[in-house]
Amino acid sequence: MCGITGWVAFDRDLRQETGALAAMTATMSCRGPDAAGTWVDPRGRAALGHRRLAVLDLEGSTQPMTLDVPGGTLALTYSGEVYNYAELRAELRRRGHDFRTTGDTEVVLRGYLEWGEAVAERLNGMYAFAVWDARTQRLVLVRDRMGVKPLYYESTSDGVLFGSEPKALLAHPEAGREVGLDGLRELFAFVKTPGHAVWAGMREVRPGTVVTVDARGSREHAYWSLKTVAHPDDRAESIARVRDLLTDIVTRQLIADVPRCLLLSGGLDSSAVTALAARELAGHGEKVHSFSVDFASQSETYVPDAARPTPDAPYVREVAAHVGSVHTEIVLDAGAMADPAVRRAVIEARDVPAGTGDTDVSLYLLFSAIRKHSTVALSGESADEVFGGYHWHRSPEAQRAGTFPWMSAANGAPANGQGRDGTVLRPELLDLLDIPAYTRDRYAEAVAEVEHLPGDDAETRDRRVTSYLGITRFMRMLLDRKDRLSMAAGLEVRVPFCDHRLVEYVHNAPWTEKSFDGREKSLLRAAAGDLLPHSVATRVKSAYPSIQAAGYLAALREQANELLAERHHPVFDLVNGAWLETAVREPGAPGVRSGLERCLNLAAWLDLRRPRLLLS
Numbered sequence: 001m002c003g004i005t006g007w008v009a010f011d012r013d014l015r016q017e018t019g020a021l022a023a024m025t026a027t028m029s030c031r032g033p034d035a036a037g038t039w040v041d042p043r044g045r046a047a048l049g050h051r052r053l054a055v056l057d058l059e060g061s062t063q064p065m066t067l068d069v070p071g072g073t074l075a076l077t078y079s080g081e082v083y084n085y086a087e088l089r090a091e092l093r094r095r096g097h098d099f100r101t102t103g104d105t106e107v108v109l110r111g112y113l114e115w116g117e118a119v120a121e122r123l124n125g126m127y128a129f130a131v132w133d134a135r136t137q138r139l140v141l142v143r144d145r146m147g148v149k150p151l152y153y154e155s156t157s158d159g160v161l162f163g164s165e166p167k168a169l170l171a172h173p174e175a176g177r178e179v180g181l182d183g184l185r186e187l188f189a190f191v192k193t194p195g196h197a198v199w200a201g202m203r204e205v206r207p208g209t210v211v212t213v214d215a216r217g218s219r220e221h222a223y224w225s226l227k228t229v230a231h232p233d234d235r236a237e238s239i240a241r242v243r244d245l246l247t248d249i250v251t252r253q254l255i256a257d258v259p260r261c262l263l264l265s266g267g268l269d270s271s272a273v274t275a276l277a278a279r280e281l282a283g284h285g286e287k288v289h290s291f292s293v294d295f296a297s298q299s300e301t302y303v304p305d306a307a308r309p310t311p312d313a314p315y316v317r318e319v320a321a322h323v324g325s326v327h328t329e330i331v332l333d334a335g336a337m338a339d340p341a342v343r344r345a346v347i348e349a350r351d352v353p354a355g356t357g358d359t360d361v362s363l364y365l366l367f368s369a370i371r372k373h374s375t376v377a378l379s380g381e382s383a384d385e386v387f388g389g390y391h392w393h394r395s396p397e398a399q400r401a402g403t404f405p406w407m408s409a410a411n412g413a414p415a416n417g418q419g420r421d422g423t424v425l426r427p428e429l430l431d432l433l434d435i436p437a438y439t440r441d442r443y444a445e446a447v448a449e450v451e452h453l454p455g456d457d458a459e460t461r462d463r464r465v466t467s468y469l470g471i472t473r474f475m476r477m478l479l480d481r482k483d484r485l486s487m488a489a490g491l492e493v494r495v496p497f498c499d500h501r502l503v504e505y506v507h508n509a510p511w512t513e514k515s516f517d518g519r520e521k522s523l524l525r526a527a528a529g530d531l532l533p534h535s536v537a538t539r540v541k542s543a544y545p546s547i548q549a550a551g552y553l554a555a556l557r558e559q560a561n562e563l564l565a566e567r568h569h570p571v572f573d574l575v576n577g578a579w580l581e582t583a584v585r586e587p588g589a590p591g592v593r594s595g596l597e598r599c600l601n602l603a604a605w606l607d608l609r610r611p612r613l614l615l616s
Contacts, residue, residue: 002063003028003487004077004151005163006048006130007172008139010215012158013044020172025049027167030349031079031487039064039075046132046139048077049168055081055256055376055492057103065109072134076109079164080127080149081494083252088122117142117210120223124252124499128205130162139213145224146382146498147194147207147476150483153218154202160213165484166199166351170609176201180614184429184574185438187354188421190407192477193442198352200614207476224500226471228451228464231508238513241505242527249499250276253378260376263366263493264290264327266315267542268525268532269380269389273496275531277378278323289374290325292316293366295547296333306412307543315536322533330369337361337547338555344604349488350481351609353601357594358547360485367489375492381482382497385467385475386506387521388514389541392466399462403443406474424595426576432615446473463511471503553587556596560584563603571603573613 005024007014014021021038029036032051040047050063067074082088085104088111093099097110104125111119112131117140126148131140141162143151153162154169154176161169169175178200186196194206205211208224233241254260254277262274278288294313302311313329320327336342337358346360347353370377384390392398392405401408422430450468452461479495486493497503506514506523516522520541529537561584563569567577580599583592605611 002053002079003031003051003164003168004049004079004128004130005161005168006046006077006132006139007156007159007161008046008132008213009156009159010045010137014047015040015044017047021047021049023171024161024163024168025051027171028164030490031164033490035062037063039066039077041073041075041132041134043134045137046075046134048075048130048132050077053375053487053490053492055258057101057105058257060101061103061105063105065105067109067113069113069135073132074109074113074134075132076105076112076129078105078108078127078129080125080129080144081253081492082108082123082125082127083249083255083499084122084124112140117212118223120210124501126495126498128164137214141205141211141213143205143207143209145208145500146471146479146495146503148479148483148495148498150480151205152197152202153205153211153213154199155218160218166197166202167348169202170199170351177609177611178614179611181433182438184613185433185435187352188425188433189435189439189442190477191404191439191442192473192480193445194472194476198354199611207472225449226468226504226507228453229504229508230453231510231513233509235513235516238509238523239526242502242523245499245502245505246272246276246496246527247280249496249502250378251280253494253496254280256376258375259289259373260378261289261291261370261374262325263370263377263379264292264316264319264325265380265544266292266312266317266319266536267380267539268521268528268537269383269497271315271319271380271532271536272383272524272528273378273380274319274325275323275528278325279531282324288323288325290320290327291330291366291370291373291377292327293330293332293362293545295337295362295545295549296331298545298548301548303548308545309540310542312542312545315539318533319536322536323531328373330366332362332365332547334547334549334551334555336365337549338552338559340559340600340604343600344608345488346485347601347604347608349484351484353598353605354477356481357597358552359544360481362545362547363481364485364488367486367491367493371489371491375490376494377486377491378494378496379482380497381478381493381495382475383521383524384541385470385478386497386503387524388467388511389520390470393470393520394515396459396462399466403439404446404469404473405466407439421595421598423579423591424576424598425574429574429615460511467507471507553593553596556593556600557584557587559600560596563599569603570606570613571599573615574602575599 028051035052048064082104085107128149128151183198397410398405398408
């Protein structure tokens with residue numbers, strides 16, 4: 001896992017521009033703390049940068065990696081993991097390729113030499129990479145199917161800039177720092193539109209897409225999309241297939257030349273992955289290591305709510321004992337959670353204030369603590385989107401609300417359609433943004449992508465749309481959060497439930513199979529339940545934990561009060577100052593805590609990134 005960046009220019013000599021490349025590469029140091037490298041094309045048309053987090057082939061596989069071939073050089077800067085690299089290496093050897101390294105990087109490079117950009121279709125994993133092909137004077141940008149690994153690009157007057165994160169592009173002297181109305185709409189509408197990067201002029205490479213750039217401009221084509229096909233298997237066959245897939249996926253994703261661990265919450269998803277990993281490692285005489293997060297004194301004073309009916313800690317301990325895990329609990333207190341320096345680190349990692357409050361902070365602190373022990377962690381992320389674990393998967397009202405189901409009133413969203421920030425933002429800004437109209441347009445675009453089968457009834461179509469929206473929109477918000485916050489700590493987090501084979505199979509399974517026991521995630525529970533304690537296999541879904549300590553809200557109020565003393569701060573171009581004053585005085589009002597978090601995040605973003613807001 002690494003950070004990549006680069007610059008292609010067709011009308012200048014980049015051998016004279018190494019300072020800009022170095023600055024862009026330096027922004028990726030957290031993603032790659034182990035090594036740095038740059039490469040400039042001998043003709044000066046391309047410059048590639050790389051920061052390495054060494055996971056496979058620790059002594060070899062340095063980057064950018066080059067390959068001299070007839071007609072020119074191929075140069076690769078690559079981030080990610082390809083889990084089927086051993087099979088691909090064997091196939092390439094049969095085709096006459098000789099390898100000088102043992103990791104997956106050279107497999108990707110030689111795969112490009114053999115198959116061109118179609119190599120993407122053969123890769124199983126999470127990846128984002130760029131190949132400069134001197135034979136055709138062309139840059140090829142590739143991103144994995146699910147969008148686990150990020151990749152951004154921005155056209156210049158004579159070429160393109162690219163990088164794992166926007167900060168890499170923003171470090172270039174020619175990059176703009178403007179954020180227009182559509183960028184703000186994307187921030188505040190609680191939807192991640194494929195291809196949208198928030199920053200004006202910048203684009204995100206869409207998941208499952210190849211972007212090619214040459215002197216004529218840029219073009220993109222999708223090599224993968226979430227297709228609708230008939231599901232061939234009955235219930236028993238479906239359960240067996242899910243178990244087989246998960247076993248294969250976890251086995252592949254445990255491969256590493258560095259310490260690895262499991263993220264364990266005590267819920268069905270992470271517990272299933274942990275149990276499968278424990279079984280696989282036991283066959284090699286190893287014990288699985290696991291980590292969880294909790295908050296000081298919260299186990300004794302826990303107050304259940306609709307999203308979090310049970311605390312994690314008792315279930316975590318039960319799973320750890322059941323599978324024989326070497327377990328570590330990371331306990332956070334209100335002081336660490338409310339620390340402004342930590343908040344700034346989170347915004348620095350994410351580049352935009354698109355976070356989800358205290359959960360972003362606790363994830364960052366959790367990943368930072370884990371990194372002291374492990375370099376790779378497996379996560380249960382995305383099982384809810386794939387197997388149908390959310391309330392809105394079971395709510396016809398949410399599915400037929402004419403908006404993204406997680407934003408519907410039936411799912412508890414504000415009925416005014418203004419998203420989470422309707423009371424926080426200035427009224428005149430809300431009028432200008434017209435977030436309800438923006439959301440309707442993005443929803444219509446997403447629904448139009450969904451394929452249906454002949455003979456589908458209305459309920460089947462609704463269910464399919466809901467699954468598609470969760471996988472292609474909601475899941476990508478969570479994946480982006482996990483990637484940014486983990487890589488900011490130099491930790492590689494792998495996501496077994498994002499294997500495209502599993503996603504395709506379960507997405508097309510009928511709802512009667514996904515919910516055959518009358519509960520959420522029936523297929524997953526049936527496929528992995530025998531590996532888990534009964535209490536965990538039947539546990540009611542509980543969201544990622546949130547701190548309940550009163551000291552956390554008190555600290556937010558104090559910081560907000562300090563912000564109010566700076567009425568010249570640019571945050572008040574966005575935030576309703578009257579609302580903030582009331583929130584500081586009346587902390588018990590609904591939505592105050594999340595609103596304060598959003599205001600403080602916006603202020604930190606404006607301080608750190610200094611965007612030029614185009615509010616007209």
